[in-house]
Amino acid sequence: MSLLEVRDLRVAYGAIEAIKGISLDVEEGQVVTLIGTNGAGKTTTLRTLSGLLRPVAGQVLFDGARLDKLKAHEIVARGVAHAPEGRRIFPLMTVEENLELGAYSRKGEAIAQDVAEVFERFPRLHERRAQKAGTLSGGEQQMLAIGRALMSRPRLLMLDEPSMGLSPIMIQLIFDTVAELKAAGTTILLVEQNASAALALADTGYVLETGRVVLTGTGPDLLTDENVRKAYLGED
Amino acid sequence: MTAALLDRVATSAERLRSHGTRLSPSLAAAAFVLVVVGTNLPWATFSGFPGLMSLALYPAGSRIYVLALAPALALVAVRFSRRRQAGLAATLALLAVVVQTIIAIARDGGGLVNVSVGAWVTLLGALLGVAAFVALPDDGAPLPRSWPVLPALVEALAVVFAVAASLALLVYALDVEAPSQFVGFLLALGGGLVALNRLGLFEWLGALYARRQALTLVLMAAAAVTFPFTQGGSSYWLRVAANVGVFAAAAIGLNVVVGLAGLLDLGYIAFFGVGAYVAALYGNAGLGPSRGHLPFLAVIVLGALVSGLVGVLIGAPTLRLRGDYLAIVTLGFGEIFHTLVNTYDAYTGGPNGLSNIPDLRQGSFDFGLPHTVFGVELAGFANYYYLELVLVALVMFVFARLNASRIGRAWVAIREDELAASAMGINTVSYKLLAFGIGATLAGASGTVQAHVATQVSPDSFVFLQSVFLLAAVVLGGMGTVPGAVVGAAILIAVPEKLRAFSDYRLLLFGLLLVILMRFRPEGMIPSRRRQREFHDADGADALSAPPGSAVA
Numbered sequence: 081m082s083l084l085e086v087r088d089l090r091v092a093y094g095a096i097e098a099i100k101g102i103s104l105d106v107e108e109g110q111v112v113t114l115i116g117t118n119g120a121g122k123t124t125t126l127r128t129l130s131g132l133l134r135p136v137a138g139q140v141l142f143d144g145a146r147l148d149k150l151k152a153h154e155i156v157a158r159g160v161a162h163a164p165e166g167r168r169i170f171p172l173m174t175v176e177e178n179l180e181l182g183a184y185s186r187k188g189e190a191i192a193q194d195v196a197e198v199f200e201r202f203p204r205l206h207e208r209r210a211q212k213a214g215t216l217s218g219g220e221q222q223m224l225a226i227g228r229a230l231m232s233r234p235r236l237l238m239l240d241e242p243s244m245g246l247s248p249i250m251i252q253l254i255f256d257t258v259a260e261l262k263a264a265g266t267t268i269l270l271v272e273q274n275a276s277a278a279l280a281l282a283d284t285g286y287v288l289e290t291g292r293v294v295l296t297g298t299g300p301d302l303l304t305d306e307n308v309r310k311a312y313l314g315e316d
Numbered sequence: 317m318t319a320a321l322l323d324r325v326a327t328s329a330e331r332l333r334s335h336g337t338r339l340s341p342s343l344a345a346a347a348f349v350l351v352v353v354g355t356n357l358p359w360a361t362f363s364g365f366p367g368l369m370s371l372a373l374y375p376a377g378s379r380i381y382v383l384a385l386a387p388a389l390a391l392v393a394v395r396f397s398r399r400r401q402a403g404l405a406a407t408l409a410l411l412a413v414v415v416q417t418i419i420a421i422a423r424d425g426g427g428l429v430n431v432s433v434g435a436w437v438t439l440l441g442a443l444l445g446v447a448a449f450v451a452l453p454d455d456g457a458p459l460p461r462s463w464p465v466l467p468a469l470v471e472a473l474a475v476v477f478a479v480a481a482s483l484a485l486l487v488y489a490l491d492v493e494a495p496s497q498f499v500g501f502l503l504a505l506g507g508g509l510v511a512l513n514r515l516g517l518f519e520w521l522g523a524l525y526a527r528r529q530a531l532t533l534v535l536m537a538a539a540a541v542t543f544p545f546t547q548g549g550s551s552y553w554l555r556v557a558a559n560v561g562v563f564a565a566a567a568i569g570l571n572v573v574v575g576l577a578g579l580l581d582l583g584y585i586a587f588f589g590v591g592a593y594v595a596a597l598y599g600n601a602g603l604g605p606s607r608g609h610l611p612f613l614a615v616i617v618l619g620a621l622v623s624g625l626v627g628v629l630i631g632a633p634t635l636r637l638r639g640d641y642l643a644i645v646t647l648g649f650g651e652i653f654h655t656l657v658n659t660y661d662a663y664t665g666g667p668n669g670l671s672n673i674p675d676l677r678q679g680s681f682d683f684g685l686p687h688t689v690f691g692v693e694l695a696g697f698a699n700y701y702y703l704e705l706v707l708v709a710l711v712m713f714v715f716a717r718l719n720a721s722r723i724g725r726a727w728v729a730i731r732e733d734e735l736a737a738s739a740m741g742i743n744t745v746s747y748k749l750l751a752f753g754i755g756a757t758l759a760g761a762s763g764t765v766q767a768h769v770a771t772q773v774s775p776d777s778f779v780f781l782q783s784v785f786l787l788a789a790v791v792l793g794g795m796g797t798v799p800g801a802v803v804g805a806a807i808l809i810a811v812p813e814k815l816r817a818f819s820d821y822r823l824l825l826f827g828l829l830l831v832i833l834m835r836f837r838p839e840g841m842i843p844s845r846r847r848q849r850e851f852h853d854a855d856g857a858d859a860l861s862a863p864p865g866s867a868v869a
């Protein structure tokens with residue numbers, strides 16, 4: 081049984097259906113990536129999984145239990161963390177306060193230790209721990225967003241376009257971080273437009289187009305797939 | 317041609333500046349002498365102008381304001397940056413008061429001939445004073461970025477003094493009868509405040525308050541408790557103070573909703589009204605259909621609960637929506653409440669309201685009667701005043717506990733980014749509802765007391781404008797802090813009362829005051845540390861949040 085199973089999920093904004101029935105699986109310890117162009121429905125999918133949007137139809141099973149009827153805070157409490165698109169850190173709080181809020185769903189214990197762990201992973205955040213998060217650079221904010229999501233000790237970490245708008249060096253750093261997390265056994269659902277880097281990391285990839293899954297395969301397979309190379313890797 | 321002219325003006329201004337340091341002290345000294353002499357001479361040829369303006373050697377009325385600004389002339393002698401700005405603010409205000417008074421005297425007396433020599437001498441002094449600062453070069457040592465730390469008691473006393481002084485000023489303002497003199501007062505006060513702000517006084521006070529919060533509050537409480545003993549049995553100021561207390565408690569409650577949770581409630585006064593009507597209908601007035609006579613404590617609790625319940629009923633469907641909708645719905649609720657109490661006159665007395673609400677009674681203790689404590693007679697209003705103190709203290713306690721709690725952190729997160737807060741596992745709907753309900757409950761509780769302090773309730777006391785004033789009290793005083801709400805509430809009582817004289821322009825003036833304050837001090841007069849950080853990006857990060865020894869890049 082997969083850790084996360086999505087069955088025929090449909091999501092609509094008013095009368096407009098943005099997700100037209102998608103299914104996907106995430107195995108424990110795997111990195112699964114969801115790629116697709118702008119507007120394909122990647123963000124909508126993640127937001128539905130984390131309870132920020134309600135599906136019209138379909139099922140989400142996490143560890144065998146239904147998630148799709150639960151509220152966002154209940155889903156976080158079950159171990160699904162979501163680092164939203166555009167980072168969405170709390171700009172006026174300090175870096176440290178942001179991290180502490182990431183642990184909001186947990187009760188008390190060992191939070192300081194986990195903050196220290198995040199600082200160990202991202203030394204730049206440690207240097208800036210008392211600084212307002214809004215004054216960080218884009219890459220640092222993304223580190224903070226990932227660190228904050230990790231603070232809930234998730235069993236599934238969902239990242240929405242962590243490389244968006246970053247410099248090549250920062251993108252490399254973020255993907256290195258994802259690789260490290262994978263090596264440490266974290267289960268990750270990674271949404272990306274940067275298809276080559278995402279597929280290179282992923283165990284499984286899903287290609288999304290206008291609300292439908294049009295292609296599935298292992299990361300290496302998709303990376304060499306001719307259609308994928310044409311459409312997403314800018315080759316012709 | 318014009319370019320050449322501009323050039324010459326620029327060079328002569330330059331020259332004036334370079335002579336400034338030499339010239340300014342003499343100008344300022346001359347200005348000071350002229351102002352002191354001028355204010356001691358008569359300003360009007362006729363008697364009857366407010367402030368006894370026809371008398372010599374008796375500086376009263378607007379002449380006092382002029383004299384109060386005069387010490388600012390000494391700023392020319394101190395070398396530090398911003399002295400020019402501060403001095404200009406003060407002297408321009410001084411000039412404005414003189415000009416405004418001259419115009420008022422001429423208007424009342426029927427022409428400039430009725431303006432006496434004193435006014436002209438002072439005008440000359442004011443002009444020289446402005447010139448002294450215009451000529452001053454804009455240099456000098458910068459103001460210190462962080463002030464020396466003084467003994468705790470001294471710092472706390474400074475804040476208490478500042479709050480007491482602002483309350484006293486307000487109370488004084490309430491007492492100024494003549495419109496022309498009141499305008500003079502406002503001009504002088506405005507100029508003085510801008511000058512003090514330029515000198516960093518408020519920054520300093522804000523820092524002191526943040527550093528010595530606990531001690532400051534203890535001292536304030538002590539000052540508040542002793543206040544009635546200084547009144548010699550008179551109830552006048554106690555009545556004012558009790559009113560301020562009522563609205564301060566309500567403002568702190570609104571501060572939970574607006575300041576902590578970031579929800580805009582435009583109908584808050586209606587919750588206050590619910591409490592007031594509950595007290596009138598079920599309290600010892602026995603005005604309700606049941607002719608009930610609940611004991612007072614039961615009425616406070618009942619008023620608070622009913623109001624809180626109404627709050628939850630209104631909030632539950634609305635708080636799921638985006639923030640703007642809440643503002644609209646609360647606005648509508650306020651109007652509905654007003655219409656309801658206006659219409660259902662069988663219960664509420666309709667537009668006349670319910671009057672003759674008797675004094676509170678708890679057991680055998682009658683709140684309307686004077687009592688003698690420690691051999692000092694306290695007027696009847698002292699009882700209400702103390703009741704208000706207890707209520708404010710209680711509300712402050714609730715506020716402080718909430719602010720420091722897990723709930724408080726959730727509110728901050730919701731205020732900053734609701735979607736992110738929800739992704740962190742915060743139940744945003746419940747927390748918003750909680751804030752809304754707590755606010756309504758606190759408003760209801762203070763409303764019950766208000767009914768007895770005012771001895772009547774009527775629909776017109778609970779209109780949109782009152783909600784706006786309460787909101788303004790919170791914003792003026794400083795969102796998210798307690799003394800801020802108290803000072804704001806005092807202003808709330810004083811300003812509308814005073815601006816009655818200009819009833820046509822009342823809202824315009826009030827709006828102007830708000831705009832000016834928001835321009836120069838958006839975080840309010842006594843801001844919370846967090847607010848200060850929110851409004852002052854650049855300096856906030858390093859000045860406030862960096863613990864010593866941390867490496868901030």
Ligand SMILES: Nc1ncnc2c1ncn2[C@@H]1O[C@H](COP(=O)(O)OP(=O)(O)O)[C@@H](O)[C@H]1O
Nearest residue numbers: 093096098116117118119120121122123124125
């Ligand atoms: N709040 C919204 N209201 C209406 N339509 C939306 C909203 N958000 C996204 N959409 C639409 O849903 C589709 C999928 O969007 P999104 O999930 O953001 O795509 P992606 O993340 O893959 O770029 C797009 O057609 C987009 O226009």
Ligand SMILES: [Mg+2]
Nearest residue numbers: 122123124165
């Ligand atoms: Mg997206």
